[in-house]
Amino acid sequence: MATPLYSSKLSGSKFKNWIKAGLGVLYTKQGIEPFVYDEIEQFQQKCLSDICNNNGLVAGTTCSSCCTENVIVCPTNRICNVGRGKCKFHRNSATQYLPAGCPNKICHNFKNDIQNAHRYYGPSYKNTDASQWCGNAWQIAKCFMPPDGYKDVTCALETDFNGIISVIINYKAFQSKIKDDLSKKSSIFEKAREVGRAVRHSPKLEMEDTDLQQYFSDLQNLLSDPANLSADKAAQNAKTKLLQLQNDTLIIGKDDIRNVLDDVAKAVQDKIRTEIDEHRKEAEKKKLELINTTNESVKTIANQGDVSIAQLDNALKSAIDKIEKQTKESLTKVQSEADVAKKQIHECADKEVNKLEVKAEVGVKQIEESTDKGVSNLKVEAETGVKQIEESTDKGVSKLKVEAETGVKQIEESTDKGANKLEVKAEAELKKLSAKADEKIKQIEESTTGNKEDEYNKLKEADSR
Template sequence: MAHQLHLEKEKYRQWVKAGLGLGYLKEGLVPFCNDIAVQQHKDILQNIRSTKSLPSTVTCGICRVETLKPDHKPVGNAKNRVCPLGQVKCSCCCKGKIACPNNICGAIYDFIVQHHASTPPAPNWKNTDAKQWVTDPWSICKCFINAPGYEQKQSAGETDCTGLLHLMINNQYFHSHIGCNVTGTNNLFTKVRHYRNAIFHSSSMELEESEADTYLDDMIAVLQDGKELLNRSDAQIAVKKLQDLKNKDFIITTESFEEILRQIKEEMAKVLKSTESAATKEEYDDLKKKLIDLEAKMSDEKKGKLENEKELAELKKTSSALKKKLLELEAKMSRENDEKLENAELKKKLGVLETLVSEQKKEIAKIKSETSSGQSQNYEQTKLGE
């Protein structure tokens, strides 16, 4: 049987176990992240209401991130305004923004920017809906997930472990509840966040046992962080499951396969989402033609066909802007091609795993028709544990 051949390959077993480990890691992090999100939300609102002498009943549900005017103001002159909080392209520097009529959403905006751990701060405004900030803790947390595909997630439970780790790394409020240093690029939390790509983007769907054990050990270490997670029962239940995965006799069941399938489908959805706004070839070709035409005009000017230097200066300025745009599009198209290849690889893996699940179910159904249900269950565990 094809699935049995796969299961006999130890490296394949290790890959499946590592994938399951990500699911257990999420299980251990969800309650913690939900609790801190609620606590953070409560503290934000209390601080704003106290600072601004607002009534406890004040609320809002009409502001949009795209049009919201932050509470903080830009510094510098009219031609060179800069965000004092360090955010690039901050709304504070844009004209036409609208202040929150309830005097609360602009302050929440400021809190998000001030508590984003990256330098410069880079909240992901596309993941959130400002209309929900006053009533929904998770709508604020999603601003700290610097990856696409989370805008529809309504809670920690709907968010994968990668998104939860993004939140814990990027949200400074969470840092006070974590003992481990989560700054820099080599910290434990960031390493574990990268494991999802290493696992699900593996073309061979194989891992060495030592490599899989390292992944699982680091996941365990995250859940045993000494500040709070170590003392949470839900996190330690997940630790036990991760430790069981390292057992050589661990049984890979049909349910295990289906969990891996679910995670790969979710990863595919994110890849597709990230290419929705990718540059098109038509857009690139149009810009290329405009650049060629401009350079031709500039060449003509050198031959005396343009009447004044002012027009040439404008042409040079436009040409420079188009060249910059072309470079951006070339980079964007390159990323798009990489993402298409990545998605094709994920689809290939998905097809293989779906076949394995189908064959496994057929084999179990056949055995069940010939034996008692108790014997069949024993057969499944025996075969899958090989």
């Protein structure tokens, strides 16, 4: 799809501003690298000296046998967690934590000194290689950088601006070298870090004039800190470059432009690898295309090692023109493909319409035939059903008539039998009652005669007295 992202009308001057801001960040980084390295190296030497003195070791004693895992307790927050199985940090027998400490009494003590020196007591141990703490001061510096993206960095030159600034902010001893309060989010170093982020993560590789001037001011304020940097030679050389760049009088090293573009290209490539949204991924690919094309244009224009602002303008214009041409060609190709596709769709649509019409006619005819057959079938089935119902009705009436006559006959017979049974039972009962009555009369008569004899005897005895 077409996008106005890289058209010369919209992006010419803003893209140049973005390049200049990137160069400003690069020069500022170069201006403070020696200052940061010297401070970290002094910290390294002080740690070694104190460890030897406190543990009765010979001065100059070092250790290179302990890996980082050997000095980090398992588990340690944000580094390793064994709660759900085997620890991926302490992954084998050679990378287990050594509870007894470094056999040379160096590395565990070094680790404690680094932790105490961190502003937030959270060194990025994943970045560093403890076996090099005694020999490479920058391995110690990496403990004060963000936890991701710096494991393979071996020196200040390979470290980006954000990493350098992080060392200054997180290593507490730098506060004694800087007048501004490093613990505040509004410090000159925090502002400078935001400039670096604005360059690396610019969505369109563009920058407004007002933003560019503000960024130049922030970077110059950092290089002008009165505690040390205002008198530091490298910092002041960087400040001079910034002023010349701001006034378009600087002769730029071709490698400087390449460094700026390569640094951002790396960030863009990382984004392309991790981006899920296809539209955003496509935008990142366009950015990478512009970066690579600009790099090629700078190489073509600048036969010497340096590039003037005018040559940079030409290189940027050439890159944008090339991108614009490629975009137009892509648009033409896409439009042509769209026209062909549209034509094919119409042709297919017409064919499908014809097929549908034919199928519809056949379908209607089949429906009509099926309907006629269905009506005939229904008529025959209806007549058959009526005939069956009539026959079943006649049979049912006859059957009911027979069953009714049989029932009446059975009732009459049952009634006669019942009457006879009742008559026999009544006669038997009358005989029983008559016999019982005769018995009772006889008993009464006998009882009356006995009573009379008793009364006579009693009267007779009374007279004799």
